[in-house]
Amino acid sequence: MxxxxxxxxxxxxxxxxxxxxxxxxxxxxxxxxxxxxxxxxxxxxxxxxxxxxxSAVAEDAPGIEASAVEVLPVETLAIQPVAGYEVARAYTGEIAAQRSSDLGFERSGQLAEVLVEEGDLVTAGEPLARLDIRNLQTQRRQLEAEKARASAQLAELQAGPRVEVIAAAEAAVRDLEQQLLLQEAQYTRRESLYIQGAISAEELDQFNYDRNALQARLDQSRSNLAELQNGTRQEQIVAQVALVQQLDASLADLDVTIGKSTLLAPFDGIIATQSVDEGTVVGAGQLVIELVESVAPEARIGIPTATVSQLQVGTRKQVNLGEQTYPATVASVLPEVDVNTRTQTVIFQLESVSVASATPGQTARIELVERVPTDGFWLPTEALTQGIRGLWNCYVVTQAEGGDTYTVQQKAVEILHQTGDLVLVRGTLQPGDRIVANGTHRLVPGQQVQP
Incomplete structure (x- = not known):
C-alpha cells in the first residue's frame, strides 16, 4: 500500500x-x-x-407531413395577346383671336362722342366713336356754293348766247352804221368848208378823228355780233368743266376727311379697351379703342410630330376651356417644328358657341387617344407580386399529367403600361395561359390549387 x-x-x-x-x-x-x-x-x-x-414526435411525423399538403381555391383567367394599347394624352395651348386691332383716327381732332363701352359686342361697319366735324361741315358748304356758281356758268356756256342778246348786238351794229354814214356826209361838207376857208384845219382834223373812232366802234360791234352768232368756243366749255370737276374733287376729299372722323368697326368683335373719353383732343393714329375679333376663336396647341401625323384637317375634336368642353375642327397644321419642345402647332377652329367663354390667352386643352404598338398581355394588378430587378411575378396554373392536380408556376413579367386596375405586361407568358387573378400573396411556387 x-x-x-x-x-x-x-x-x-x-x-x-x-x-x-x-x-x-x-x-x-x-x-x-x-x-x-x-x-x-x-x-x-x-x-x-x-x-x-x-420519440413520440418521430412516431407521429408521417401524419403531420400528410396534413401539411393543402389545396387552395383560386380564381383564374385565360390571357390572350394584344398588339398594342391606347393611351389618352392631354396637350395644352391657348386661345388666339384671329384678329386684334388697335383703332384710332387718321386725323387729329377733338373726340366728340364714344358710342360703345368695354365688353360690348359690335358688328363690322358699326360706328364706335366720332370727332368734332363742325369746321369740316362749314368748308363743305363753301365748296358747294363755289361748285353751284361754276356749274351755272358751265350751263350758260353750253347753251350759248340768247336770241335777245344777238338781236341787241345786231341793233347796235346798225346804229353805228347809221352814225358812220352821217359822219361821212358831215366830213365831206367840212372838207368843202375848209377849202373855202370857213373852218380851220384843226376843226377838220377833229371831225376826221371822230369819224375814225366811230368806224372802230362799228368794227368792234360787228366782231361781238359775229362771236355771238358763232356761239361759245369749245375751249371755254372745257375749261369750265375742269373747274367744276376740281370743285367735285375737293368736296370728295372733304367727305373722306369727314368719314374718317367716324371710327368704324373693321370686323365683328368685342370692345377690349377704351383708352380716351369724350372731349379729349386726340392725335392721328392715337389708340382710342382696342377691338378683338369674337367670331370663331382659334385654339393653338403644340402637339408632338408623331401625333400630328394622325390628325387630318377637317376632323372634329373636343377642346376644353376650363371646366367646359366645346366642339372644334382641325383647321390647319403649321409646318414649323419647335426646336425646344419638338412639337408642331395645330390650329383648332372653335365653333361660335364658345365666343362668350373664349378669351385671347386663355388656356385650351385637348385630349387625344394614341395607339402604341407593342405585344403583351392584359392582367389585373392583383395578379402581380413584387419581383427583383424591377420585374414583377405572376402565377400560371398548370395541370399535372394524368391527373386532376393543379399547381402554380411563377413567371417574371415586365410592366409596359397601366390603366386603372389593369396592367399590360410582357414576359414568358403564352397565349391561353391561366393566370391566378388575385390572392397571390398566399401562393408559393409549386403550390397545389383548385381553379
Missing amino acids: AFPSIPSSSDSAETPTVFSGLQRFRRRHKALWLGLGICGTLLIFGLPVAKQRF
Missing part, C-alpha cells in the same frame, strides 16, 4: 498559497458556481424526458 509522500519544504510552502487563491475565487464568484450547479441538475433530470418526447 502506497502512502502519499510527505511534501518537501518547498511544496508545503506553495500549497497554502494555491488553496487560498481558490478560496478567494469561490467567494468572488459564488453566483457563477450556483448557476453551474442548477444547469447540471437540469441536464441530469431533463435528458430522459426530452428523449421520450422526441
Whole structure:
C-alpha cells in the first residue's frame, strides 16, 4: 500500500498559497458556481424526458407531413395577346383671336362722342366713336356754293348766247352804221368848208378823228355780233368743266376727311379697351379703342410630330376651356417644328358657341387617344407580386399529367403600361395561359390549387 509522500519544504510552502487563491475565487464568484450547479441538475433530470418526447414526435411525423399538403381555391383567367394599347394624352395651348386691332383716327381732332363701352359686342361697319366735324361741315358748304356758281356758268356756256342778246348786238351794229354814214356826209361838207376857208384845219382834223373812232366802234360791234352768232368756243366749255370737276374733287376729299372722323368697326368683335373719353383732343393714329375679333376663336396647341401625323384637317375634336368642353375642327397644321419642345402647332377652329367663354390667352386643352404598338398581355394588378430587378411575378396554373392536380408556376413579367386596375405586361407568358387573378400573396411556387 502506497502512502502519499510527505511534501518537501518547498511544496508545503506553495500549497497554502494555491488553496487560498481558490478560496478567494469561490467567494468572488459564488453566483457563477450556483448557476453551474442548477444547469447540471437540469441536464441530469431533463435528458430522459426530452428523449421520450422526441420519440413520440418521430412516431407521429408521417401524419403531420400528410396534413401539411393543402389545396387552395383560386380564381383564374385565360390571357390572350394584344398588339398594342391606347393611351389618352392631354396637350395644352391657348386661345388666339384671329384678329386684334388697335383703332384710332387718321386725323387729329377733338373726340366728340364714344358710342360703345368695354365688353360690348359690335358688328363690322358699326360706328364706335366720332370727332368734332363742325369746321369740316362749314368748308363743305363753301365748296358747294363755289361748285353751284361754276356749274351755272358751265350751263350758260353750253347753251350759248340768247336770241335777245344777238338781236341787241345786231341793233347796235346798225346804229353805228347809221352814225358812220352821217359822219361821212358831215366830213365831206367840212372838207368843202375848209377849202373855202370857213373852218380851220384843226376843226377838220377833229371831225376826221371822230369819224375814225366811230368806224372802230362799228368794227368792234360787228366782231361781238359775229362771236355771238358763232356761239361759245369749245375751249371755254372745257375749261369750265375742269373747274367744276376740281370743285367735285375737293368736296370728295372733304367727305373722306369727314368719314374718317367716324371710327368704324373693321370686323365683328368685342370692345377690349377704351383708352380716351369724350372731349379729349386726340392725335392721328392715337389708340382710342382696342377691338378683338369674337367670331370663331382659334385654339393653338403644340402637339408632338408623331401625333400630328394622325390628325387630318377637317376632323372634329373636343377642346376644353376650363371646366367646359366645346366642339372644334382641325383647321390647319403649321409646318414649323419647335426646336425646344419638338412639337408642331395645330390650329383648332372653335365653333361660335364658345365666343362668350373664349378669351385671347386663355388656356385650351385637348385630349387625344394614341395607339402604341407593342405585344403583351392584359392582367389585373392583383395578379402581380413584387419581383427583383424591377420585374414583377405572376402565377400560371398548370395541370399535372394524368391527373386532376393543379399547381402554380411563377413567371417574371415586365410592366409596359397601366390603366386603372389593369396592367399590360410582357414576359414568358403564352397565349391561353391561366393566370391566378388575385390572392397571390398566399401562393408559393409549386403550390397545389383548385381553379
